Structures are given as structure tokens and as C-alpha cells.
Amino acid sequence: MRALVRTDAGTVWKDIAAVTCGPGQVLVQVSLVGLCRTDLAVAAGRIKVKTPRILGHEFVGRVVSAGSDVRRISIGDKIAADPVLRCGRCDRCLGGWQYACPSAEFMGVDVDGAIAERVAIPEQNAWRIPDSLDDRIAALLEPVAACAAVMKAPIGKTQFGVVFGHSRLARLTAMILQSRGFENIRCVPPNEAPTETDAYDFAIDTEGTTDSLTQLVDCLRPGGVLVLKSRPLRPLALDLKAMLPKEHQIFPVNYAEFGEASRLLLDPAIDFASLLGDVWSADQSDQAFQAAENDAFRKHFIELTSVPARPPEARTQHQCVPSSDA
Ligand SMILES: [Zn+2]
Ligand SMILES: [Zn+2]
Numbered sequence: 001m002r003a004l005v006r007t008d009a010g011t012v013w014k015d016i017a018a019v020t021c022g023p024g025q026v027l028v029q030v031s032l033v034g035l036c037r038t039d040l041a042v043a044a045g046r047i048k049v050k051t052p053r054i055l056g057h058e059f060v061g062r063v064v065s066a067g068s069d070v071r072r073i074s075i076g077d078k079i080a081a082d083p084v085l086r087c088g089r090c091d092r093c094l095g096g097w098q099y100a101c102p103s104a105e106f107m108g109v110d111v112d113g114a115i116a117e118r119v120a121i122p123e124q125n126a127w128r129i130p131d132s133l134d135d136r137i138a139a140l141l142e143p144v145a146a147c148a149a150v151m152k153a154p155i156g157k158t159q160f161g162v163v164f165g166h167s168r169l170a171r172l173t174a175m176i177l178q179s180r181g182f183e184n185i186r187c188v189p190p191n192e193a194p195t196e197t198d199a200y201d202f203a204i205d206t207e208g209t210t211d212s213l214t215q216l217v218d219c220l221r222p223g224g225v226l227v228l229k230s231r232p233l234r235p236l237a238l239d240l241k242a243m244l245p246k247e248h249q250i251f252p253v254n255y256a257e258f259g260e261a262s263r264l265l266l267d268p269a270i271d272f273a274s275l276l277g278d279v280w281s282a283d284q285s286d287q288a289f290q291a292a293e294n295d296a297f298r299k300h301f302i303e304l305t306s307v308p309a310r311p312p313e314a315r316t317q318h319q320c321v322p323s324s325d326a
Contacts (some may be wrong), residue, residue, distance in 0.1 A: 165206030
């Protein structure tokens with residue numbers, strides 16, 4: 001089968017051995033994969049991976065085979081996935097901290113991903129999606145789970161909040177909050193520093209830079225909540241001297257529960273369509289990555305139904321200019 005693989009020479013379509021379905025797993029015929037910053041960073045070498053590595057983690061497809069012990073998912077189901085594979089048995093997994101499982105592995109980074117004709121994933125990572133839902137929206141499951149995680153923070157619907165950032169993640173976060181009754185939030189792009197000082201009850205950072213944290217500490221009221229919703233590749237500095245007198249609460253958030261995220265995908269109050277970019281065929285994967293790199297506001301997708309029959313040599317060198325790591 002064909003898969004888009006990060007190799008030492010670049011990112012290329014390769015013929016690889018067909019995957020099969022092990023115990024507890026479902027085998028998925030992939031139809032569509034969304035590209036996110038993690039994929040761009042792997043393709044461009046900003047995130048180092050063990051090669052060869054199949055890229056991609058935001059996918060939708062149909063289950064074509066299932067291990068005999070699989071109960072919750074059936075053959076024929078349309079599914080999207082939680083891309084973090086974990087043991088499911090350790091104290092953290094059983095205690096609700098599965099993303100901190102010592103053996104947690106991220107698809108497309110630590111283990112092979114989903115820009116492939118088929119992918120096998122544990123049943124616990126598969127989430128059933130109604131057939132009627134647009135594949136492009138279904139493939140947003142992981143970013144929706146990531147953005148909806150902000151609702152874990154101790155923030156209230158009537159409070160005054162700021163979502164800081166200029167990206168689809170910032171927009172999606174704000175739309176999810178608004179759909180949940182948060183009416184008093186402002187979206188501020190990073191080139192417009194939040195002008196309020198000591199005003200906001202909570203501030204959500206989606207930029208992940210030292211500058212963004214500095215600005216948000218300044219605009220939060222004493223006792224305010226700083227929600228960290230970005231995954232910068234490098235450590236950031238935090239000015240504790242400015243922060244301590246105001247005794248801010250810092251709240252890093254990772255993922256909402258994926259079942260909750262899959263229900264959010266069906267919520268007509270959230271304008272997912274405004275986040276959708278283009279769908280590229282597999283033989284346009286170069287253009288797809290370039291479009292995703294240039295477009296911070298819309299999600300771009302690769303359709304897997306048209307996987308190229310022959311490898312287009314090693315021409316797919318995604319030499320993207322390193323920008324923000326956020
Ligand atoms: Zn992602
Ligand atoms: Zn575990």
C-alpha cells in the first residue's frame with residue numbers, strides 16, 4: 001500500500017507492507033487526512049522523528065476489519081481518531097491521565113501515522129462519526145478535542161476573557177467557548193497587544209511565545225486564570241516577578257474527552273465550515289503541505305482515494321521555512 005513517509009531524504013510517497021489488524025485494533029481505510037502544524041514540522045524536519053515514519057494524525061475513514069476482541073466499533077463504521085496511543089493498563093491510563101501514560105506515542109511522530117491507504121489503531125482510539133457528517137469536519141476531531149480542553153480550566157461563562165492568537169486554533173477555541181455560552185470573550189491577534197491592563201478574568205494563550213505570555217500576564221486581573229493552550233517546541237520564559245503579586249492561576253490544558261469532542265463536531269452553533277481549506281489529491285501532496293504552511297486560518301486536507309500509483313521520486317522535499325514553533 002502507499003503512504004506518505006518522512007525519510008532522511010525528505011517526504012515521499014512509498015510502497016510499504018500492507019498493515020493488518022492486531023488484537024484490540026481496528027483497520028481503517030483512510031479517506032481524508034487534515035494537515036496540522038505538527039505534520040508540517042515533521043515534514044520540514046523541525047520535529048525530528050525516527051525514519052522512515054508515515055505522517056499524519058487527523059484522519060477519517062471507514063473500518064474494514066476488526067480484532068476479534070473489538071466490541072465498541074464495528075466493521076463499516078466511519079471513524080475519526082484520538083492520535084495518542086497509550087498502554088491503557090497503567091495507573092495513569094486507568095486514573096484518567098492517559099495522555100501522561102509513560103508509553104504514550106503520537107501518531108505521525110512517535111509511531112506511523114495515517115497518510116496511508118490503511119492504518120490500524122487500537123479500538124480505544126477510534127471514535128464513531130455519523131456517515132452524514134462531512135469528512136472534512138470529521139477530520140477535525142483532534143483539533144476540536146485540543147481546543148475544547150480549555151473548558152477544563154476554572155473559567156466562567158459570564159467572565160471577561162481573551163483568546164490570544166491569530167490562527168484557526170484561536171478561532172476554533174473562541175467558537176467552542178461561544179457555543180457553550182461564553183459571551184464575554186474577545187479575540188486578540190498577537191500584533192495587537194491586549195490593551196486592557198488588569199482587566200481580564202481569564203486569558204487563553206494559543207500562540208506559545210514568551211511575548212504572548214508576558215502580554216497576557218499584564219492584562220490579567222489579580223487572581224485571573226492563564227490558560228495555556230499551545231504546544232511550543234521550545235521552552236518559554238515566564239516573568240514570575242510580574243506574576244506573583246497578582247497570584248494568577250496557571251492552567252495548562254491538553255485534550256478534552258474525545259467523546260465530548262465528537263459530539264461538538266455535530267453542533268450547528270460552531271461554524272466549522274469557516275475553518276475548511278482545500279482538499280488536495282494525494283499526488284498534490286507537495287501543494288497541500290505548502291498551502292497548509294501558508295494558511296494559518298484554514299485546514300487543508302489530503303484525500304487518500306487517489307493515492308499515486310508510482311512514487312514521484314524524491315521530489316517531495318518539504319523544505320519549509322522554519323517560522324514560529326507554536
Ligand atoms: Zn493535529
Ligand atoms: Zn498507560
